[in-house]
Amino acid sequence: MMEFLVFVGVAISLFLGILYLGKFHDIQAHTIQAARYAAWERTVHDNANFSDTKLEGQIRARIFSWNQNTYKAADMKSNGQSWGRQTAFWTDHVDKQRLIDKPQDVTVATAAAPLPGKAAAAIANSIGTLDKTVGKLTGGEALNQGGLYTSTVNVKLNNIAALPDPLNQLNLTLKETSSLVTDSWDADGPRQTAMRTRAYTPASALQNISSLLSVVDGFLAILEPSFSQFKPGQICPDIVPADRLSSPSVLPVYKGGGPCY
Incomplete structure (x- = not known):
């Protein structure tokens, strides 16, 4: 009888936990998507023209809000009423508490750096030398000296009051990173192709x-x-x-x- 009671207690906890694991896993899938989105956006927009703060607001509005409209360039409603229209799956099924409480619980950070490794550094130095010498004589455009773009997205989850102690004080934070290596020769059209070739x-x-x-x-x-x-x-x-x-x-x-x- 005692073994049965222990088994039933564990089985019921696992059964109820599946619901929360499904919710957490869905949020984690969106966090992975957000990290990939941030890394891709950083390859085409530098931080000076499109800061991490703007990118963060865009990700909050597009990925972590229930946005039923077509994506627009002005999608940065990180603190607006759109945040309250989240999917119902991201709420506690007992007291309807949101698992992501506020926009500030979603943070985004990106970075751009040269390609790692000695070989990549040697090639980058050679290209930089050509850009400074031949490029000045011919008027060519220098290649992008970056190449490695990384992003990190953190999503802080609400503690679920309906769960028994200590599960109601987990203080969970989902963290996902993404990295992209780009080609320095990529150009946005024929003119930039010619100007980047001109330097060599x-x-x-x-x-x-x-x-x-x-x-x-x-x-x-x-x-x-x-x-x-x-x-x-x-x-x-x-x-x-x-x-x-x-x-x-x-x-x-x-x-x-x-x-x-």
Whole structure:
């Protein structure tokens, strides 16, 4: 009889605990999503233009509030009435107490740093040297010297008064981190592609005397017409050799139709 009573007590506790474990696990899944979201956002927005405070407010509104509207750039209602419209699953089923009490219980921190390791540091130093020397002569744009972006999201959970002691004083905090390694050569368009390539193209320095070269080309074109197309240092990112294109319909676009820099 005593063994049965002990077993029943443990079984009932485990059965009731499954409900809370499910709630905690769902919040943890959203915390993982928030950490990944923060790391991705930091790769495209530096801290000077989009601070951790703004990112924190956006994550509170988009991930930890019951947001039924389309995402907007102004989603930063971290302290507004939208916080009260959380999913009912994140409440205690006994006294309807919220498991995440207030927006300040969700905190976000991000960081950007160079890639770890001696090899990565050596490559970064070499790229930095080229940026400072050749890049100044050609007017090219320096590559991003970062590469490693990390985020940490902490979610403080409410103590559940309906649970028996000591389970009602757990003081739980869910913590998730995420890291991303990015490519320094990523560009936002043809122009940035050309400007980042220019820093490693010494012939681009001749662009500084392009007006003089155009006069010389005019005289040389009399002897050889192909000299009219002689543009030393010019970079045309969207031009593809004709023999690499299978469809004639795209030739006008890729055979000189794109901008050059």
